[in-house]
Amino acid sequence: MQTDRPINLMSDTQTRPTEAMRMAMAHAEVGDEQLGLDPSVNRLCARVAEMLGYEAALFAPSGTMCNQIGILLHCRPGDEVICDASSHVVNTEGAGAAALAGSAIRPLVTLDGRFNADEMQAAIRPATRTGPRSRLVVAEQTVNFLGGRVWPIEQLKAIASAAHCRGLAAHLDGARLFNATIKSRTEPSSHAADAGFDTAWIDLSKGLGCPVGAVLCGSCDAIEAAWRWKYRLGGAMRQAGILAAAGIYALDHHVDRLAEDHARARTLAEGWAASLGDAVDVSQVETNIVLIDTRPLQISASALAAVCRDQGLWLSVIGDTRLRAILHLDIGDDEVAAATKILDTAVSEVRKCRDLENDFGAALRYA
Numbered sequence: 334m335q336t337d338r339p340i341n342l343m344s345d346t347q348t349r350p351t352e353a354m355r356m357a358m359a360h361a362e363v364g365d366e367q368l369g370l371d372p373s374v375n376r377l378c379a380r381v382a383e384m385l386g387y388e389a390a391l392f393a394p395s396g397t398m399c400n401q402i403g404i405l406l407h408c409r410p411g412d413e414v415i416c417d418a419s420s421h422v423v424n425t426e427g428a429g430a431a432a433l434a435g436s437a438i439r440p441l442v443t444l445d446g447r448f449n450a451d452e453m454q455a456a457i458r459p460a461t462r463t464g465p466r467s468r469l470v471v472a473e474q475t476v477n478f479l480g481g482r483v484w485p486i487e488q489l490k491a492i493a494s495a496a497h498c499r500g501l502a503a504h505l506d507g508a509r510l511f512n513a514t515i516k517s518r519t520e521p522s523s524h525a526a527d528a529g530f531d532t533a534w535i536d537l538s539k540g541l542g543c544p545v546g547a548v549l550c551g552s553c554d555a556i557e558a559a560w561r562w563k564y565r566l567g568g569a570m571r572q573a574g575i576l577a578a579a580g581i582y583a584l585d586h587h588v589d590r591l592a593e594d595h596a597r598a599r600t601l602a603e604g605w606a607a608s609l610g611d612a613v614d615v616s617q618v619e620t621n622i623v624l625i626d627t628r629p630l631q632i633s634a635s636a637l638a639a640v641c642r643d644q645g646l647w648l649s650v651i652g653d654t655r656l657r658a659i660l661h662l663d664i665g666d667d668e669v670a671a672a673t674k675i676l677d678t679a680v681s682e683v684r685k686c687r688d689l690e691n692d693f694g695a696a697l698r699y700a
């Protein structure tokens with residue numbers, strides 16, 4: 334099936350600002366952000382700090398900068414950061430922990446991106462003259478590359494408290510924090526400050542549908558120190574209220590609707606599981622992310638993604654045998670229905686090619 338516009342499920346970063354959001358941006362009250370004089374930025378920061386339970390907040394151009402500032406705040410060169418091996422910090426931030434903070438990563442391999450306090454404690458190094466100093470633990474709420482799983486609040490509390498007992502700080506990558514709060518019907522603060530995290534941030538450009546921006550929260554002292562890093566990394570802005578206005582609009586209008594993305598993710602997963610069986614595990618779909626494991630299909634993830642793309646369905650390739658689909662603001666029921674059919678057809682097509690190649694190989698062997 335060929336649709337006019339691609340069905341872009343590569344990420345929830347693929348949204349375009351709505352007309353109403355553009356209006357809010359166009360009429361934003363603005364000032365000089367880096368002098369602390371942009372009223373819209375100040376309003377956004379105060380609001381997010383309060384939602385997450387912190388004293389203060391900082392507006393940043395991206396979530397990646399929030400993670401990097403978080404690591405820079407807590408770690409010195411030679412320190413070690415404990416986080417899941419699948420995490421954004423490990424895989425998609427240009428080795429920033431090493432390049433910027435001079436810190437090493439201690440990756441924990443888990444099934445779904447969520448480790449428990451015992452697993453974390455086992456990775457904390459004893460204080461010796463020879464080993465790195467374990468200094469920071471990072472948790473990702475929700476887990477990105479392993480399927481949008483939601484950390485239970487108790488588990489977050491347990492790792493933050495175990496970290497503090499052993500002299501480590503705790504940082505929450507809340508790129509999709511609101512997907513977790515909507516799913517679990519809980520308050521953002523209970524995943525962040527109240528769970529014991531020293532710093533936490535939310536992304537505006539994921540499910541919230543803004544074009545740019547993220548907000549990092551912490552104590553007044555931490556945010557004061559974070560400002561220095563923000564300048565140094567080139568993240569200080571001027572009339573950034575244009576961007577903050579999108580964030581304020583999204584907090585007003587795009588948080589509760591995340592439940593629709595979750596429902597559509599489930600419908601999509603059920604549709605795919607009906608035709609592809611074990612390749613899609615519906616029971617693991619908690620929020621807006623659906624993973625396809627191509628091993629049971631005996632085809633490669635990149636071949637399947639290429640055929641889907643030809644037919645107007647864009648998916649992300651995560652490793653050799655995994656594809657990821659993320660539901661978002663720009664995807665409605667019609668797109669979900671179309672995506673269900675396209676994947677089914679695409680799998681048949683990839684299999685046909687594979688079988689033809691096998692037959693051709695066999696023919697050559699017997700020639």
Ligand SMILES: *Cc1c(COP(=O)(O)O)cnc(C)c1O
Pocket residue numbers: 394395396397398400421422473475476477506508509536538539546547
């Ligand atoms: C997207 C994402 C980031 C980075 O956010 P950007 O705003 O794209 O820089 C960090 N962590 C997780 C879990 C993410 O999904």
